[in-house]
Amino acid sequence: MMAKEYKRKVYLQDKPRLEAKQQMFTHFNSKREIEWVDSSDSLGRVLAKPVFANSSMPHYHASAMDGVAVIAEETFSAHEHRPIQLKKDLEFAYVDTGNEVPSPFDAVIMIEQVNEISEDIIEIIEPAVPWQHIRPIGEDIVQEEMLFPQGHIIRPVDIGALLASRTVRIPVVKKPVVTIIPTGNELVSPTDTISTGQLIEFNGTVFANYIHEWGGEPQLHPIVKDEPSSIKTTLLEAAKHADIVVINAGSSAGSKDYTVHIIAELGEVFTHGVATRPGKPVIIGKIEDTIIIGVPGYPVSAYLALEWFVRPLICEVLQVSEPVRQKLQVKLGRRIVGTMGAEDFIRMNIGYVNGEYIANPLPRAAGVTMSLVRADGMLVIPPTSLGYEQGEYAEIELYKPLEAIKESIVFIGSHDLTIDLLSSQMKAVNRNTSIMSSHVGSLAGIMAIKKGEAHVAGIHLLDPETHEYNESYIERFLADKEVVLYPFLKRKQGWLLPKGNPLDIQNVEDIVEKQAHFVNRQKGAGTRILFDMLLREAGLSTEEIIGYGREMFSHLSVAAEVKGNQHAVGLGIYPAAKAMGLDFIPVADEHYDLLMTRAFFESQQGKDLINVIQSEAFFEKVAGIGGYLLEKNPNPIYLGMRE
Ligand SMILES: Nc1nc2c(c(=O)[nH]1)N[C@H]1C(S)=C(S)[C@@H](COP(=O)(O)OP(=O)(O)OC[C@H]3O[C@@H](n4cnc5c(N)ncnc54)[C@H](O)[C@@H]3O)O[C@H]1N2
Numbered sequence: 185m186m187a188k189e190y191k192r193k194v195y196l197q198d199k200p201r202l203e204a205k206q207q208m209f210t211h212f213n214s215k216r217e218i219e220w221v222d223s224s225d226s227l228g229r230v231l232a233k234p235v236f237a238n239s240s241m242p243h244y245h246a247s248a249m250d251g252v253a254v255i256a257e258e259t260f261s262a263h264e265h266r267p268i269q270l271k272k273d274l275e276f277a278y279v280d281t282g283n284e285v286p287s288p289f290d291a292v293i294m295i296e297q298v299n300e301i302s303e304d305i306i307e308i309i310e311p312a313v314p315w316q317h318i319r320p321i322g323e324d325i326v327q328e329e330m331l332f333p334q335g336h337i338i339r340p341v342d343i344g345a346l347l348a349s350r351t352v353r354i355p356v357v358k359k360p361v362v363t364i365i366p367t368g369n370e371l372v373s374p375t376d377t378i379s380t381g382q383l384i385e386f387n388g389t390v391f392a393n394y395i396h397e398w399g400g401e402p403q404l405h406p407i408v409k410d411e412p413s414s415i416k417t418t419l420l421e422a423a424k425h426a427d428i429v430v431i432n433a434g435s436s437a438g439s440k441d442y443t444v445h446i447i448a449e450l451g452e453v454f455t456h457g458v459a460t461r462p463g464k465p466v467i468i469g470k471i472e473d474t475i476i477i478g479v480p481g482y483p484v485s486a487y488l489a490l491e492w493f494v495r496p497l498i499c500e501v502l503q504v505s506e507p508v509r510q511k512l513q514v515k516l517g518r519r520i521v522g523t524m525g526a527e528d529f530i531r532m533n534i535g536y537v538n539g540e541y542i543a544n545p546l547p548r549a550a551g552v553t554m555s556l557v558r559a560d561g562m563l564v565i566p567p568t569s570l571g572y573e574q575g576e577y578a579e580i581e582l583y584k585p586l587e588a589i590k591e592s593i594v595f596i597g598s599h600d601l602t603i604d605l606l607s608s609q610m611k612a613v614n615r616n617t618s619i620m621s622s623h624v625g626s627l628a629g630i631m632a633i634k635k636g637e638a639h640v641a642g643i644h645l646l647d648p649e650t651h652e653y654n655e656s657y658i659e660r661f662l663a664d665k666e667v668v669l670y671p672f673l674k675r676k677q678g679w680l681l682p683k684g685n686p687l688d689i690q691n692v693e694d695i696v697e698k699q700a701h702f703v704n705r706q707k708g709a710g711t712r713i714l715f716d717m718l719l720r721e722a723g724l725s726t727e728e729i730i731g732y733g734r735e736m737f738s739h740l741s742v743a744a745e746v747k748g749n750q751h752a753v754g755l756g757i758y759p760a761a762k763a764m765g766l767d768f769i770p771v772a773d774e775h776y777d778l779l780m781t782r783a784f785f786e787s788q789q790g791k792d793l794i795n796v797i798q799s800e801a802f803f804e805k806v807a808g809i810g811g812y813l814l815e816k817n818p819n820p821i822y823l824g825m826r827e
């Protein structure tokens with residue numbers, strides 16, 4: 185049979201997200217089935233019906249103490265001055281905690297209050313109150329009592345109550361089966377060998393874990409090729425067996441994006457395109473009685489779309505409410521632009537500095553998985569808003585506990601590999617502290633300290649006049665603020681070159697002469713200032729440098745770029761060259777220092793940070809990277825306004 189020709193569709197009438205969701209629900213025929221499971225294996229399950237106790241707990245009158253069981257009435261006359269004696273078996277019986285209290289006894293006296301006269305005789309000096317120290321039948325649970333209503337989600341403590349009352353099987357809502365179909369000719373499994381243009385399939389596994397967490401039953405289908413007939417067969421089969429089907433990628437307008445046509449052919453499409461950034465090319469439709477959701481390929485878009493559309497369906501089947509994240513009012517550290525007519529979902533870092541929560545955006549690209557990994561929260565800009573100005577306040581949904589955010593040290597400035605080591609070492613010493621670092625370059629680091637948005641900034645700014653590092657910049661920008669410059673380390677800066685140095689680059693003149701592609705850093709980065717100085721001293725202009733206008737934000741991204749291009753050269757630190765297997769020619773010994781407010785430097789957190797920096801363990805770890813000289817017990821330099 186000839187494969188049907190599917191034309192590239194230029195598509196997408198963006199629909200508001202909530203409208204798309206409501207419309208989806210009008211088509212959703214939630215099948216709620218009941219299954220019986222062992223109570224001992226029911227954690228997190230949702231009760232389909234109320235559950236009643238099968239037996240009482242305790243199911244006999246049990247002694248609550250080690251002691252003697254007595255008939256209360258016979259002890260009423262006991263008194264310090266008139267002790268009474270009781271005879272074993274006839275008038276009392278020894279019992280331990282949990283033992284049955286045999287009839288006709290109706291009270292227990294603790295053993296500490298009993299005077300044992302002989303093997304058979306005891307003496308007591310205080311009367312016993314009827315039923316004292318006895319756990320009567322049903323004290324905890326009464327047979328036939330309702331333990332939990334329908335809809336209750338089983339927790340560990342609940343399993344105890346179920347088992348204690350011999351309620352060993354319970355009716356729960358059957359988990360909705362969600363079939364996940366990853367599609368794409370370029371996809372390979374993470375253990376396969378991989379070549380350029382191929383991509384590792386990981387979305388499917390992430391989906392499966394989210395669905396599991398939300399109470400669904402994920403079924404991950406093997407990768408399906410971008411072929412209409414394969415996609416069609418897989419979708420039809422999945423629609424028969426699953427409650428919900430999620431098909432990944434092929435959702436937008438590419439030449440192989442068939443999904444929407446196939447769903448339309450086999451069933452119905454209600455939505456193609458929601459008014460969100462990212463996440464726009466979502467498809468929602470139906471084949472037979474099963475909702476099919478096409479989620480975009482880019483990971484961030486995909487996971488958000490899954491939460492917007494798949495989680496509500498699972499919750500509907502389970503009849504539980506959707507989880508809501510805690511919200512927090514934050515001050516925005518940067519201007520954030522929104523898209524008119526669409527909701528923007530912006531992953532944010534949040535720091536707690538000088539008693540205020542300051543939030544900064546993480547990369548917005550939908551392919552940057554780490555923006556979700558690192559997110560402390562999500563800023564949702566409504567479709568009617570153009571965004572926020574720097575310094576404005578906004579409400580953020582929290583992705584991490586507030587306590588964790590509050591205890592982290594906000595580190596802004598230039599990136600250095602030792603900061604990651606420092607962060608992990610801090611965590612090893614005190615598991616409640618962590619370093620939250622964002623890499624914006626040295627100058628932006630100084631500005632963040634100035635604006636009170638960071639605790640520590642890592643800076644390496646060369647003064648082209650004096651050839652000295654950092655101090656003159658702080659005097660220029662931070663004269664009105666009490667700060668401490670902590671000499672941290674010296675690191676080797678040099679040319680990053682493809683292995684073997686194919687263009688034989690030795691200096692900045694060679695870059696121009698040999699028409700090498702220079703991989704530049706962003707304005708304000710210390711490395712950029714160094715490069716500009718080298719250019720100026722050689723009498724060269726930036727126009728002569730191929731690639732000068734394109735900016736990278738870290739040493740590692742410069743190194744990665746150089747690795748992929750035989751004509752490239754970059755300026756960066758030795759460890760980046762080592763990490764990427766590049767050649768390295770030293771140019772300068774750079775001073776990388778830590779700038780802090782004096783208040784932070786003198787705080788407990790500041791002291792802890794310095795202790796970790798000066799620890800033997802940290803020195804050893806840094807020596808392991810190579811190319812660094814850590815400062816041993818340096819003298820901190822106090823700068824800025826004095827009191
Ligand atoms: N002309 C247009 N092109 C694109 C548009 C548009 O509106 N017009 N939208 C862009 C947006 S926004 C998104 S999002 C993507 C969605 O693309 P698809 O859903 O068609 O997905 P693919 O192109 O197949 O893949 C994109 C990208 O996603 C990653 N991916 C895909 N599958 C997986 C997987 N199973 N595991 C991990 N990662 C996966 C991968 O990086 C792919 O390169 O379209 C834009 N284009």
Ligand code: MOO
Pocket residue numbers: 460461462463464465480482485486550551
């Ligand atoms: O909308 Mo796409 O989902 O931005 O990446």
